[in-house]
Amino acid sequence: MKTQKEVLQMPYLQTEWTSHDGGAGMIYLNGIRQKPASIVWSFGGGWDHVSIAYPNRCPTWEEMCKVKELFFYDDETVIQFHPKKSEYVNRHPYCLHLWRKQGEEAELPPQIFV
Numbered sequence: 001m002k003t004q005k006e007v008l009q010m011p012y013l014q015t016e017w018t019s020h021d022g023g024a025g026m027i028y029l030n031g032i033r034q035k036p037a038s039i040v041w042s043f044g045g046g047w048d049h050v051s052i053a054y055p056n057r058c059p060t061w062e063e064m065c066k067v068k069e070l071f072f073y074d075d076e077t078v079i080q081f082h083p084k085k086s087e088y089v090n091r092h093p094y095c096l097h098l099w100r101k102q103g104e105e106a107e108l109p110p111q112i113f114v
Contacts, residue, residue, distance in 0.1 A: 001048035053095035
């Protein structure tokens with residue numbers, strides 16, 4: 001995950017608060033003429049994490065790709081989890097998350113399977 005300094009230098013990010021392991025604010029992924037999304041990032045507890053939410057819709061695939069590009073380095077794999085139903089958590093109907101376990105490379109299926 002990019003450093004806190006790199007994150008705070010992003011264009012179109014309006015930071016509301018920061019701490020020793022992350023922060024939150026609003027981000028204009030589609031330019032300042034569009035409505036911003038709420039964004040939270042963290043890098044504590046052994047996990048890198050970014051969540052993004054709009055008030056009335058889920059982020060698109062293209063927007064999630066942009067979030068990945070803005071918050072993570074090109075050589076990092078991040079994952080959007082779909083846990084078993086008994087462990088499902090939903091605090092906002094339009095919020096999506098990207099995760100990366102620190103110090104580990106996520107195993108991916110062979111490219112020929114995709």
